Amino acid sequence: MRLFIAIQLSEEMQQALVACLHDLKKQGVEGNYVPARNLHMTLAFIGDYEDPRKIKEVLARVPLPGFRLSLSEKGNFGNLLWAGVKGNQKLVAYVKELRAALKAEGIPFENDKFVPHITLIRKVSAKKPYQVRLPKAEMKVTKVSLMKSEIKNGKVTYQEL
Helix, strand or coil, rough: CEEEEECCCCCCHHHHHHHHHHHHHHHHCCCCCHHHHCCCEEEEEEECCCHHHHHHHHHHCCCCCEEEEEEEEEEECCCCCCCCECCHHHHHHHHHHHHHHHHHHCCCCCCCCCCCCEEEEEEEEEECCCCCCCCCCEEECCCCCCEEEEEEECCCCCCCC
16 A cells, blocks of 8 residues: 655645635646645655554654644745745654654655655646745644555545554
8 A cells, every 4th residue: 555654734724725726726827736635744755565553653653743834935846836834843853753763664765855845736837927825824733644545536535544
């Protein structure tokens, strides 16, 4: 099963990002828009792995400091458009500790540089310049989730394990 560790977004954060997506659509921006229910921040992408129990044990061992996430910037990786968050030392330190614990347990994950972001649109394209207007939104992070990614009826669905 395809697994990843993520921060699920609050209702307020989701609504703010959905408003931003609607605005981009009105401006003629095309691409594969991430559905509201799938908006999240990935902390570690594990991929195909058959022992979620082992990952849950790591999550239980690495203490999550409470912190706030605030939308602040936008960016892109090639044709993938994302929303970023204000610099957050607690988040960065937590991800570093989490990834070290995964590695120590021999759990494989994509060990790319951690850039805190929420994917908004994949394969983004536009015929004219557009503005990404991120509303002010903030949430308190009190837990991280082990998520399973599946394709059902041609749509990607995420389920918390």
